[in-house]
Amino acid sequence: MPSQLTVKTVEQRGDHYDVSFRDADEFDGLETPDWATDLAESKVSGSEVRMGRDGTDDWFIQSVRVPADHVDSEGDASRKALEVATVISEHELYDSQ
16 A cells, blocks of 8 residues: 655756655665556656665655646645656556556
């Protein structure tokens, strides 16, 4: 069962906001499964999700990148990233892959 996500940091980096939920150092490596890419795109066009595993088969969301031209502020970027994270964490593949 996915845990409740809390935004840790929001940084504007060029043409996107990087909204982090977990420290990248918690994972051996980060990647974006195809199914997560499709879900992120379905919620916020142009968004990207970075996910990792912690030594188990479970996926965890590390961060979401939100295009800066889709939001008005850091707070808006956080809300959009949480929308993306929610649709991913509610998807059946989140628990089974």
